[in-house]
Amino acid sequence: xxxxxxxxxxxxxxxxxxxxxxxxxxxxxxxxxxxxxxxxxxxxxxxxxxxxxxxxxxxxxxxxxxxxxxxxxxxxxxxxxxxxxxxxxxxxxxxxxxxxxxxxxxxxxxxxxxxxxxxxxxxxxxxxxxxxxxxxxxxxxxxxxxxxxxxxxxxxxxxxxxxxxxxxxxxxxxxxxxxxxxxxxxxxxxxxxxxxxxxxxxxxxxxxxxxxxxxxxxxxxxxxxxxxxxxxxxxxxxxxxxxxxxxxxxxxxxxxxxxxxxxxxxxxxxxxxxxxxxxxxxxxxxxxxxxxxxxxxxxxxxxxxxxxxxxxxxxxxxxxxxxxxxxxxxxxxxxxxxxxxxxxxxxxxxxxxxxxxxxxxxxxxxxxxxxxxxxxxxxxxxxxxxxxxxxxxxxxxxxxxxxxxxxxxxxxxxxxxxxxxxxxxxxxxxxxxxxxxxxxxxxxxxxxxxxxxxxxxxxxxxxxxxxxxxxxxxxxxxxxxxxxxxxxxxxxxxxxxxxxxxxxxxxxxxxxxxxxxxxxxxxxxxxxxxxxxxxxxxxxxxxxxxxxxxxxxxxxxxxxxxxxxxxxxxxxxxxxxxxxxxxxxxxxxxxxxxxxxxxxxxxxxxxxxxxxxxxxxxxxxxxxxxxxxxxxxxxxxxxxxxxxxxxxxxxxxxxxxxxxxxxxx
Numbered sequence: 294x295x296x297x298x299x300x301x302x303x304x305x306x307x308x309x310x311x312x313x314x315x316x317x318x319x320x321x322x323x324x325x326x327x328x329x330x331x332x333x334x335x336x337x338x339x340x341x342x343x344x345x346x347x348x349x350x351x352x353x354x355x356x357x358x359x360x361x362x363x364x365x366x367x368x369x370x371x372x373x374x375x376x377x378x379x380x381x382x383x384x385x386x387x388x389x390x391x392x393x394x395x396x397x398x399x400x401x402x403x404x405x406x407x408x409x410x411x412x413x414x415x416x417x418x419x420x421x422x423x424x425x426x427x428x429x430x431x432x433x434x435x436x437x438x439x440x441x442x443x444x445x446x447x448x449x450x451x452x453x454x455x456x457x458x459x460x461x462x463x464x465x466x467x468x469x470x471x472x473x474x475x476x477x478x479x480x481x482x483x484x485x486x487x488x489x490x491x492x493x494x495x496x497x498x499x500x501x502x503x504x505x506x507x508x509x510x511x512x513x514x515x516x517x518x519x520x521x522x523x524x525x526x527x528x529x530x531x532x533x534x535x536x537x538x539x540x541x542x543x544x545x546x547x548x549x550x551x552x553x554x555x556x557x558x559x560x561x562x563x564x565x566x567x568x569x570x571x572x573x574x575x576x577x578x579x580x581x582x583x584x585x586x587x588x589x590x591x592x593x594x595x596x597x598x599x600x601x602x603x604x605x606x607x608x609x610x611x612x613x614x615x616x617x618x619x620x621x622x623x624x625x626x627x628x629x630x631x632x633x634x635x636x637x638x639x640x641x642x643x644x645x646x647x648x649x650x651x652x653x654x655x656x657x658x659x660x661x662x663x664x665x666x667x668x669x670x671x672x673x674x675x676x677x678x679x680x681x682x683x684x685x686x687x688x689x690x691x692x693x694x695x696x697x698x699x700x701x702x703x704x705x706x707x708x709x710x711x712x713x714x715x716x717x718x719x720x721x722x723x724x725x726x727x728x729x730x731x732x733x734x735x736x737x738x739x740x741x742x743x744x745x746x747x748x749x750x751x752x753x754x755x756x757x758x759x760x761x762x763x764x765x766x767x768x769x770x771x772x773x774x775x776x777x778x779x780x781x782x783x784x785x786x787x788x789x790x791x792x793x794x795x796x797x798x799x800x801x802x803x804x805x806x807x808x809x810x811x812x813x814x815x816x817x818x819x820x821x822x823x824x825x826x827x828x829x830x831x832x833x834x835x836x837x838x839x840x841x842x843x844x845x846x847x848x849x850x851x852x853x854x855x856x857x858x859x860x861x862x863x864x865x866x867x868x869x870x871x872x873x874x875x876x877x878x879x880x881x882x883x884x885x886x887x888x889x890x891x892x893x894x895x896x897x898x899x900x901x902x903x904x905x906x907x908x909x910x911x912x913x914x915x916x917x918x919x920x921x922x923x924x925x926x927x928x929x930x931x932x933x934x935x936x937x938x939x940x941x942x943x944x945x946x947x948x949x950x951x952x953x954x955x956x957x958x
Contacts (some may be wrong), residue, residue, distance in 0.1 A: 305345045309338065312355040315362045324518070325374045331522045332419050333368065335361045373414040416529040430534055431497045437527040438501035441465055444524055446504050452517035457524065464531045466561055467548060469677050471538045474566065476656030478681040480758050480780040481674075483751070488674055491781065494538070500781070506673060545569050558694025560673060561680070655760045659684035665702060665710045668692050670750050675711065682757055702742075709746045711753070712770050751777055789939040795950065799943055802903075805896045807947060 310318075316326050330336070337355045340346045346356065365371070380403055387396035403413075424430040445462040449455035472478045472492055479498075482489040487504040539546035545567040555563035660683035666672050668690035679687055688699035688707065699707075741747060752768035758780040767775055776791040784790050790798060799807075914922055 305340050305342065306347070308359055309340050309346045309356045310359045310362055311347065311350070312337075312357065315357055315365075318362060319365060319371065321371065321374050322378075327519065328522050329365060329368065329370060329374075330357075331519075332370070332416060332526050333365065334423055335365065369418065370414055377413065416526060417533075419526070420530055420533050424530075427534075427537055428495065428497065430530060431494050431499065433530075434494075434499050434534065435501055437530055438465075438468070438499070439503075440520070440523055440527050441531060442501065442503045444520075446506065447509050448511065450511055452521070453511070457521070457528075460528055461524065463550065463564075464528060464535065466564055467535045467546075468531065468538075469561060470548065470564055470566060471535065471542070471544075473561075473677070473680045474544070475538075475542055476681060476683070478678070478757075479655075481678060481754055482758075482779050482781065483754060483777060484779075489779075489781070495541075503674070506671060540569070543569050554695055559696035560694065561676060562696025655682060655757070657683040658756060658760070658762065661708075662686075663688070663698070663704075663706050663708045665689065665699070665704070665707045666693070667710065667712045667714070669713045670711050675750060675753060678753055678757060705744075707742075707745055709748060709765075710742075711750055712747055713750055715771055749774060788935070789942045791946070795943060795946055800940075802896075802899055803940065803943060805892060805899065809892050809896065 312326075316323055319326065319329075321329070335357065338358055340356055343350045343354070347354070350356075380399065384396045384399050387393075387399065420430075424433065441461045442465055444453065444458060445465050447453050447458060449458055477492045477494055478490065479493050480491040487502045489500060489502055491498060491500045493499075536546045539548075549565040549567065551559070551563045551565065659679050662684055663686040664679060664684060666675055666687065666689040670689075672689050672693045676687055676689075686698040686706070688697045688701070688704065690702070691697075691700040702710075746765045747770050748765045748768040749770060749772075751774050752763060752765065754777065755763050755768075755775070766772075778792070796804070914925065917925060
């Protein structure tokens with residue numbers, strides 16, 4: 294007889310466990326359970342049927358896999374949590390007995406693990422378990438960097454201690470130094486949320502967000518305990534990653550940190566990078582030269598010298614032969630010196646990017662520039678980007694902190710100055726003296742240093758995204774800047790692109806509507822001009838002398854005759870309408886502009902064509918199944934929504950260009 298299965302001991306009821314049951318099974322508190330799940334990467338799971346798992350489960354019941362909880366039972370951190378719980382009980386008992394000194398001693402020993410030799414806990418083994426390979430850690434670096442850069446900009450509170458903020462800031466600066474040294478930064482984008490950065494680290498693209506350097510307002514409805522748990526894990530992860538990255542390029546980790554420079558706002562300049570093998574090589578060379586080791590055998594050394602001399606003569610003869618051969622083959626190489634072109638194998642195939650002779654290295658984009666940052670510009674982000682792309686000489690106002698190449702704005706070696714202030718006329722005094730808001734030093738009204746290029750901060754971001762130095766005239770102070778587009782989004786066909794002229798991306802219907810509106814505006818303007826001319830004639834007649842009264846009377850007679858002619862035309866038009874109504878024929882209207890008429894007819898033909906296409910599409914939809922038809926309608930809805938948004942953007946741009954042209958006229 295088969296064994297009878299008991300209810301609740303197999304299937305989904307056995308595979309899942311509630312959070313309350315898990316906490317009881319692990320014998321830890323709920324906050325410690327949350328920490329453990331975050332660090333180990335264990336998340337709640339939703340069963341297919343809650344009734345089969347537990348009849349008493351409600352909508353707020355949280356389930357976990359039973360295997361995950363069994364995996365947590367062997368975690369070494371559980372013992373640390375229990376030891377912490379025992380320590381808290383000892384402190385509470387000492388306070389209950391009134392032994393304050395004993396409680397203070399216990400708390401003091403727990404607060405300085407470096408002296409007692411018993412650290413609370415470390416997450417090193419958790420990092421090794423979750424990331425078996427270094428590439429796995431690099432792929433999971435996006436959220437880590439975004440969180441640490443966020444906490445590095447927060448003010449210190451009771452929930453966010455100052456030590457945590459300082460640790461996050463130092464780890465972020467160490468990571469930035471690696472990007473500067475290895476030139477791994479690729480793109481950046483200014484958004485409403487903050488500044489996005491993208492770096493390529495060992496073939497993996499890493500994207501993170503850095504908030505702007507504003508005073509952050511900490512809101513009380515945020516659970517900083519949960520975020521602090523993530524930050525604690527991410528700090529350990531980034532420490533491991535920084536060590537591996539520094540070791541890969543031959544740098545010593547951690548770099549030297551100067552606290553005095555950091556207190557004065559040096560930030561990146563507070564860290565000093567050192568090579569790993571520099572000191573050891575010097576020591577080894579000193580030991581070799583000063584040591585009393587045995588020298589080589591003289592006979593062996595003589596044979597080695599003969600062999601080296603023979604090899605040198607042979608290499609000299611080979612070089613002479615190679616030079617003769619190279620001279621003969623130069624003409625053939627010049628004739629065939631051309632870059633291969635990758636053409637599509639079939640019509641309509643993918644077009645591959647073609648190679649070019651350009652040898653511009655993005656890592657040396659600003660190598661020949663000496664930049665000065667005005668005090669209103671974002672110094673931290675600009676310094677990081679400029680150094681990552683090869684700029685070695687960056688100066689700024691002394692109020693922005695230490696670590697600059699120069700603080701003298703009048704330094705003649707400065708080639709570019711980044712300003713972010715509008716042009717304002719300086720208020721001059723009686724002596725002809727005044728101050729300008731364009732520079733920090735004393736200059737005349739709206740004067741600048743000769744031979745220096747003044748640009749706005751967006752110039753730096755557009756240069757690195759396009760991997761070329763953009764024209765500085767487009768980014769001059771006070772100029773309307775070109776659109777700053779995200780380099781992470783690739784434009785699709787039919788999507789609005791502000792960098793392309795409007796005529797190249799608008800549809801046929803939009804172009805016709807715009808042309809019809811322009812034609813109507815021209816007709817209205819012509820009518821208004823004619824009315825204005827008539828009014829001017831009347832005004833001129835009123836200003837004439839009494840000697841020209843006879844001419845004015847003649848003009849009035851002419852105007853009366855024109856009015857009579859207009860009345861006759863209206864009567865004739867009315868008569869035509871009555872005759873057409875009786876005979877059933879079309880009414881002959883007034884003459885219309887032939888260009889406008891042709892455009893209206895073209896628009897009608899286009900609308901007729903669209904209507905026919907819509908009817909054909911509806912007939913084709915009838916041949917689809919219900920499932921495919923719903924999917925197709927959903928696709929149509931999303932495409933129509935996107936096209937409507939693009940149409941609004943194009944109409945807005947058309948209106949702005951029209952107003953701009955009218956203003957210039």
